[in-house]
Amino acid sequence: MSARTIPAYDPQTIEAGRQAAWRARDAFATPSIEGARPRRYIKPSAPFTSGNIHIGHVRSYSIGDAYARFSRARGEDVLFAFGFDAFGLPAELGAIAGGESPSDWVARCAEHMRGQLERLGYSFDWDRAFLSSDALMYRWSQWLFVTLLDAGLVYRGTGAVDWCEHCRTTLATIQVEKGLCWRCHNPVRLIQRPQWYLRLSAYLQENDRRLQDLAQSGIWDEVALSSQRFVLGRIDGVEIDLGDSDRDALTAFTPHGDALALARFVLISPKHPDIDRWAEDPAVRERLEDLRSGGLERGDRDAEAIPLIDTGRTLPSPASDEPLPVLISPAVDGRFGVTAILGIPARDHSDALIAERLSLDASDHAAAAEDATGTAAGDATAPAPPVPGARPAVRYRASDFSISRQRSWGTPIPIVYCAASCGAVPVPAEQLPVVLPLDLKPTGAGNPLAERDDFVQTACPCCGGPGQRETDTLDCHFDALWLWVPACVPPDARGRPLEEIFALEDLRAWLPSERVVAGSDSGNFVFDQRIVTKALRDIGPLAFLLDGEPFAGCLFHEMVIRDGRKMSKHLGNVVEPDELVASYGADTVRLATLYAARPQRSLNWSDSAVLRCHRFLTQVWEFSHAQLAATGPAPGPSPANRLAPANGHATVDGLVAPAAERGSSDAQGSSDAQAPPRDVTGHLRSRLQKWCDTAVQKTTEEMAGLEMHSAVRNVMRLFDRIKDFEKRVLARTDALGAADRDALLRALQVLAQLLAPLAPHLAEELWIALGNDGDALMPWPDVSSTVPA
Ligand SMILES: [Zn+2]
Ligand SMILES: [Zn+2]
Numbered sequence: 001m002s003a004r005t006i007p008a009y010d011p012q013t014i015e016a017g018r019q020a021a022w023r024a025r026d027a028f029a030t031p032s033i034e035g036a037r038p039r040r041y042i043k044p045s046a047p048f049t050s051g052n053i054h055i056g057h058v059r060s061y062s063i064g065d066a067y068a069r070f071s072r073a074r075g076e077d078v079l080f081a082f083g084f085d086a087f088g089l090p091a092e093l094g095a096i097a098g099g100e101s102p103s104d105w106v107a108r109c110a111e112h113m114r115g116q117l118e119r120l121g122y123s124f125d126w127d128r129a130f131l132s133s134d135a136l137m138y139r140w141s142q143w144l145f146v147t148l149l150d151a152g153l154v155y156r157g158t159g160a161v162d163w164c165e166h167c168r169t170t171l172a173t174i175q176v177e178k179g180l181c182w183r184c185h186n187p188v189r190l191i192q193r194p195q196w197y198l199r200l201s202a203y204l205q206e207n208d209r210r211l212q213d214l215a216q217s218g219i220w221d222e223v224a225l226s227s228q229r230f231v232l233g234r235i236d237g238v239e240i241d242l243g244d245s246d247r248d249a250l251t252a253f254t255p256h257g258d259a260l261a262l263a264r265f266v267l268i269s270p271k272h273p274d275i276d277r278w279a280e281d282p283a284v285r286e287r288l289e290d291l292r293s294g295g296l297e298r299g300d301r302d303a304e305a306i307p308l309i310d311t312g313r314t315l316p317s318p319a320s321d322e323p324l325p326v327l328i329s330p331a332v333d334g335r336f337g338v339t340a341i342l343g344i345p346a347r348d349h350s351d352a353l354i355a356e357r358l359s360l361d362a363s364d365h366a367a368a369a370e371d372a373t374g375t376a377a378g379d380a381t382a383p384a385p386p387v388p389g390a391r392p393a394v395r396y397r398a399s400d401f402s403i404s405r406q407r408s409w410g411t412p413i414p415i416v417y418c419a420a421s422c423g424a425v426p427v428p429a430e431q432l433p434v435v436l437p438l439d440l441k442p443t444g445a446g447n448p449l450a451e452r453d454d455f456v457q458t459a460c461p462c463c464g465g466p467g468q469r470e471t472d473t474l475d476c477h478f479d480a481l482w483l484w485v486p487a488c489v490p491p492d493a494r495g496r497p498l499e500e501i502f503a504l505e506d507l508r509a510w511l512p513s514e515r516v517v518a519g520s521d522s523g524n525f526v527f528d529q530r531i532v533t534k535a536l537r538d539i540g541p542l543a544f545l546l547d548g549e550p551f552a553g554c555l556f557h558e559m560v561i562r563d564g565r566k567m568s569k570h571l572g573n574v575v576e577p578d579e580l581v582a583s584y585g586a587d588t589v590r591l592a593t594l595y596a597a598r599p600q601r602s603l604n605w606s607d608s609a610v611l612r613c614h615r616f617l618t619q620v621w622e623f624s625h626a627q628l629a630a631t632g633p634a635p636g637p638s639p640a641n642r643l644a645p646a647n648g649h650a651t652v653d654g655l656v657a658p659a660a661e662r663g664s665s666d667a668q669g670s671s672d673a674q675a676p677p678r679d680v681t682g683h684l685r686s687r688l689q690k691w692c693d694t695a696v697q698k699t700t701e702e703m704a705g706l707e708m709h710s711a712v713r714n715v716m717r718l719f720d721r722i723k724d725f726e727k728r729v730l731a732r733t734d735a736l737g738a739a740d741r742d743a744l745l746r747a748l749q750v751l752a753q754l755l756a757p758l759a760p761h762l763a764e765e766l767w768i769a770l771g772n773d774g775d776a777l778m779p780w781p782d783v784s785s786t787v788p789a
Helices: 011-024 055-073 089-098 102-119 135-150 201-217 222-232 257-262 282-293 349-357 362-373 498-502 505-510 520-539 577-584 586-595 607-631 682-704 708-732 738-755 760-769
Strands: 039-044 077-079 154-164 169-171 189-198 234-242 250-254 265-268 309-315 324-328 340-343 391-396 415-418 424-426 457-459 466-469 515-519 554-557 560-562 603-605 643-646 649-652
Touching: 011 102, 011 586, 011 760, 039 055, 039 505, 055 077, 055 515, 055 554, 055 560, 055 577, 055 586, 055 682, 055 708, 089 102, 102 577, 135 154, 135 424, 135 498, 135 520, 189 282, 201 222, 201 391, 201 520, 222 520, 222 554, 234 257, 250 257, 250 265, 265 349, 282 309, 282 324, 324 340, 340 349, 515 520, 520 554, 577 586, 577 607, 586 607, 586 708, 586 760, 607 708, 607 738, 607 760, 682 708, 682 738, 708 738, 738 760
Parallel strands: 039 077, 039 515, 250 340, 265 324, 515 554, 560 603
Antiparallel strands: 154 169, 154 189, 234 250, 234 391, 265 340, 309 324, 415 424, 415 466, 457 466, 643 649
């Protein structure tokens, strides 16, 4: 037995060494699609190029990376790469603050973030990474814009949009938080402005229908599914035609189909297609225009204060003699989408508040509700009295949204306004991309793109006469619609025309993405990506995605908080991953984020998880090296991860030390050895083997189900049992015999394999120390091979 010193656990050295080895062998290059192995495209979220990887990113990418490494270890071909979401207001503001151009700022930020991600050891294929602000990439946005415009799914409209006066820009729904601008937290107003819109409505019903399939797939987690239901905002009810003349005809909806007799008024959305018929009265029209252009404080959207315009007209009630006053109010949109509804104060709190403002006595209606249905008001299970003409109907809260922004750091909208009579002319595909000038100096106010004559003045693509370019840019939310596709494109094909790219076999091989792993605030992005995939399926480029779903599976994880609160510089409770990595190493930080909470729960940060995981990794390291030092030179490389019988149970083979060193390693059983010593520890080895089998089986299931927090616990438990095995053996004998030490080293090998997706650097270093080939992929231990034949 040779004495060997036990090296200290030094994550900085170990991790640098493993990362250099991964780079040297290009370990995470996307495999060619020629192979016959199962393929898995794991889609991480596309980070904003904020310049800093925060602990929430670490959580997200540690989950995705563990899944990617697990899949590779199981013999699957994995695509794991992402693009930086590089356009948008945050980048523009960062550039303003830094006194540089947004393109320089973004390049610097992306470089820094890549360095942070590489230090954390994530197994991204960096050859496939990209910035959405590269002209080669944002031509995707322009192509998509023109393609959807051609299909009628992008349109120019004039309507009320959310507007932040402070930022001088329109906002998407996703950017309005509790009525306030997501960026400056000032109140948001509704104003009237010409905008480009994305027509979601065309595919809402299909997105709804597909939800069942997604739920049945079993690989859409509940948080992700409920986010899709929430964004969709489906409301079931009935609709009924009111009025009998062309001028009066109106279809009204209500979720309270059993209470039509209790309707007291009709509310119409100001965006209703027939609104003009209800605003013929000059005074009504004036108030409607006021509502549209004068703005509406977000706070006024509560039923107590929301504008109500009395049209002065009525419609007959569907089930009583009382005529219903017709009112126009944006109260409809946020709850039922662009439609008309019956106001039923007896059943609906918001309607009751509106009824109060109309001086209708709510208590009478509550009593009326009881009379009419024989039950207390609000009891939705009461049988519906049949009302002629009422039919089941569905409304969706999700609605078309503006994709224009009055900002310069974004994809130029490929439209030219002809000075003659051609109107708004899309730029032909062969002239794309319309290039964004890179030397713009945004100041934070207005739109500097509109002041650049060299950009604005151009020829009309239609008649060749003078024209002016659209100076609004696309919201980066629009870029996100395609950000999941280009990772599938081999880097050398990236410059080809998009028609050719969509014809590549690679897209058919990798899509749909097997799993998207993203924060639970990504519901809107994923919803809109699902809409656009269906559009591109029907238009043709993604026709091979028959169900129009970009993601076969989806995991949404919650955020990382501290002391029960969202992390913010203001609160001084931000956890800096770089500092943690410098103190404890990447493996510890990754393991701690996986260990601390299941993905669907908020991770309330505490340093104790870091300390716990660091102690665990240190003990694994020291214990393993102590065993190896006691054993002698590291055993030879494992030819295969297979099993040899021992004591009636199979064990993992490949850790057999040279016979001269180990003594009678063949004589693990007692049958053929001459004068064998009485085997007092055989039952302990059997038990250790069973523990290994159990750990492999459970960890496999949990990794496949992205339940990494449970996987970490199982690996920790296995380590405890390995230590327990040694303790019990030593309680029965003076020292570990060869068979006991073999069993123990084999168990440590299984431990290293199970740990590899979770703490990849240490696991691989251990794997090598145990005598395995460090240049090859660590295989996942096979459950079936650890179970006795
Ligand atoms: Zn703002
Ligand atoms: Zn023209």
